[in-house]
Amino acid sequence: MALPTHVPVPDAAEILRARYTKRLPARLEDLRGPAHGMVDLPLHVVWSGRRSFDVDRSRSRMGLYRTVLAEGQRQDVTGVLNRDLLIGQWPVLRTLISRIIRDVWEDAFPELATTRSAAA
Template sequence: MRRYAKPVVVADDLTLLHGLTAGVVTLPRHLDWSGSADYDLESPGRIVDLYRTVLIEATKPADLHAFLDRVILTQLWPSLWLPPELRRAWEERFPELPRSGSRPAAA
């Protein structure tokens, strides 16, 4: 029996991620239908929720490009809970993303 699998969407290039880095972001209904689609980027918990929601629910690269920022994504990446197949697809495409639990090499 085959289960339904949501397609994994990955950005075309990290340099295309130019989402807002301050203020309040309201996600469109196709990304967040929960009723609380406003994300205050000054709130650490809400920015993590925004990034996780967009990464999981994106239906096309343009969703990622519009709502994610490269620098913030790179900072949050190791601590984001994501489905394993989604994390793997992003890390295979972008080896520069820090791995979960990775530590800088000792000098």
């Protein structure tokens, strides 16, 4: 019995897309993070550098959301990100995250892509 000589290997983009898709909330309403105050991220999300973020400061909040979108697990995404803040800052935030993360979120939540179009 001959074994296949070539087994397809998924490329890095496919692996990342699957990883980020698993972290998505079921719906944007599940994003119940704080709208104000300080957030301290756990070590499994940010293992070096800045861990505390002020949600009331735009630049700090942008850094927080970028970090959680890239490194957080589903419970981090739903517990730290706030639906209204995410939608409000999406037009800028989408330019600061990787194309794969942006595509995963906009494919899952068309209202984000609509927000992008409205801001353009």
